[in-house]
Amino acid sequence: MQNIKQRYDIIGNSPGLNRAIDIAVQVAPTDLSVLISGESGVGKEVFPQIIHQYSARKHGTYIAVNCGAIPEGTIDSELFGHEKGSFTGAIDSRKGYFEVANGGTIFLDEVSELPLSTQVRLLRVLETGEFLKVGSSKVIKTNVRVIAATNIDILKAIHQGKFREDLYYRLNTVPIEIPPLRNRKEDIHLLFRKFATDFAERNRMPPISLDEEAQHVLSNYRWPGNIRQLKNITEQISVIEENRKIAEQTLRKYLPDYYESKLPVIYDAVDQKTFASEREILYSILFDMKNDVTDLKKLVLEIMQKGPVSTEIREDNARIIQKLHQSVGSDDREDILNKKYEIPRPQDEDIQDTEEIIEESLSLEEKEKELIKKALVKHNGKRKYAADELGISERTLYRKIKEYDIT
Ligand SMILES: Nc1ncnc2c1ncn2[C@@H]1O[C@H](COP(=O)(O)OP(=O)(O)OP(=O)(O)O)[C@@H](O)[C@H]1O
Numbered sequence: 001m002q003n004i005k006q007r008y009d010i011i012g013n014s015p016g017l018n019r020a021i022d023i024a025v026q027v028a029p030t031d032l033s034v035l036i037s038g039e040s041g042v043g044k045e046v047f048p049q050i051i052h053q054y055s056a057r058k059h060g061t062y063i064a065v066n067c068g069a070i071p072e073g074t075i076d077s078e079l080f081g082h083e084k085g086s087f088t089g090a091i092d093s094r095k096g097y098f099e100v101a102n103g104g105t106i107f108l109d110e111v112s113e114l115p116l117s118t119q120v121r122l123l124r125v126l127e128t129g130e131f132l133k134v135g136s137s138k139v140i141k142t143n144v145r146v147i148a149a150t151n152i153d154i155l156k157a158i159h160q161g162k163f164r165e166d167l168y169y170r171l172n173t174v175p176i177e178i179p180p181l182r183n184r185k186e187d188i189h190l191l192f193r194k195f196a197t198d199f200a201e202r203n204r205m206p207p208i209s210l211d212e213e214a215q216h217v218l219s220n221y222r223w224p225g226n227i228r229q230l231k232n233i234t235e236q237i238s239v240i241e242e243n244r245k246i247a248e249q250t251l252r253k254y255l256p257d258y259y260e261s262k263l264p265v266i267y268d269a270v271d272q273k274t275f276a277s278e279r280e281i282l283y284s285i286l287f288d289m290k291n292d293v294t295d296l297k298k299l300v301l302e303i304m305q306k307g308p309v310s311t312e313i314r315e316d317n318a319r320i321i322q323k324l325h326q327s328v329g330s331d332d333r334e335d336i337l338n339k340k341y342e343i344p345r346p347q348d349e350d351i352q353d354t355e356e357i358i359e360e361s362l363s364l365e366e367k368e369k370e371l372i373k374k375a376l377v378k379h380n381g382k383r384k385y386a387a388d389e390l391g392i393s394e395r396t397l398y399r400k401i402k403e404y405d406i407t
């Protein structure tokens with residue numbers, strides 16, 4: 001681990017980072033596809049290089065393609081090559097990256113940016129090792145290991161129809177998740193010192209350092225741009241500040257939205273409040289339902305004991321019937337109020353059945369639990385989509401899963 005970190009200039013010792021490096025090394029000797037995900041600036045770029053270097057392909061070609069930077073019209077030709085005359089301007093035939101990198105590795109950065117038609121070609125080459133040049137019908141074989149990276153939520157892209165699900169599963173054979181910097185707080189000050197020293201050496205000046213409060217602010221900032229942002233800010237301060245010991249007040253000037261970065265705490269408080277009021281509402285609904293059930297049980301029991309709905313029963317239970325009247329559609333109201341129900345006097349076991357059904361169908365909690373389970377099963381445990389379908393926030397779903405102990 002230390003060797004790799006030294007060789008690739010990787011700073012940090014957080015468990016998330018170490019785990020990512022560990023997986024990279026483990027998967028390197030295989031030919032499996034790897035999908036590296038993580039926010040922008042977390043340091044994804046070094047991972048495909050590690051994987052290539054620690055594989056048997058290390059003497060083969062390594063090509064990094066930024067899929068987001070190639071125009072949609074030329075991407076197929078870049079990746080798979082084209083035949084002479086296959087489109088206006090194709091004056092020569094050209095080899096694509098998949099042909100050039102035969103025996104080596106291709107890194108597809110920002111893979112989610114690939115047009116859907118290119119995704120189809122990519123899936124084919126991943127599954128069969130075969131592809132066609134643009135404008136050609138001759139099948140070409142290649143042996144390329146594909147590593148892809150994304151800084152967006154691919155599942156969301158799938159949901160929006162922008163990324164093929166089958167390709168996602170094919171690429172994601174081994175996922176490597178690089179955690180955002182705010183989740184590896186212990187690395188933040190280490191990285192700062194490294195960037196400050198590097199800058200000072202390059203520019204022959206004393207390095208900047210942080211006082212204790214400033215260190216605290218640095219480590220608790222949200223770092224939306226992750227390590228890239230930390231590096232930029234360290235270099236900015238190194239250039240601008242004359243005093244090499246940086247105090248908290250000075251540091252804050254360089255941290256955009258420093259106060260907003262603490263917002264999650266406020267959100268938490270709001271959420272607690274929403275939670276409390278939601279619970280309040282649920283309790284009152286449950287309370288009302290319980291009363292209704294009790295009333296209904298009484299009514300049903302009376303009907304069973306005294307036979308068909310008589311005037312007497314109707315008068316005795318006017319309030320309950322009135323309530324029922326309010327909660328059903330107008331077409332049914334007449335029926336409920338006026339129709340002579342011919343309910344046969346039931347046998348004992350029937351009564352038990354009826355009671356069971358009522359008990360079961362009116363438990364709001366059970367129903368909710370059941371719906372959540374169904375939604376989770378339907379979406380293969382993907383909370384985000386389950387929450388979407390249930391029409392609640394992912395956070396609320398998470399809370400309910402915990403609350404109901406759903407596994
Ligand atoms: N662990 C680390 N130690 C030292 N430098 C790092 C580390 N991780 C990232 N960096 C540096 O941070 C910068 C951003 O990293 P990188 O380009 O790999 O980000 P990325 O995850 O590919 O982001 P994007 O999705 O925007 O392309 C680079 O200059 C890189 O050298």
Ligand SMILES: [Mg+2]
Nearest residue numbers: 041044045109
């Ligand atoms: Mg990158």
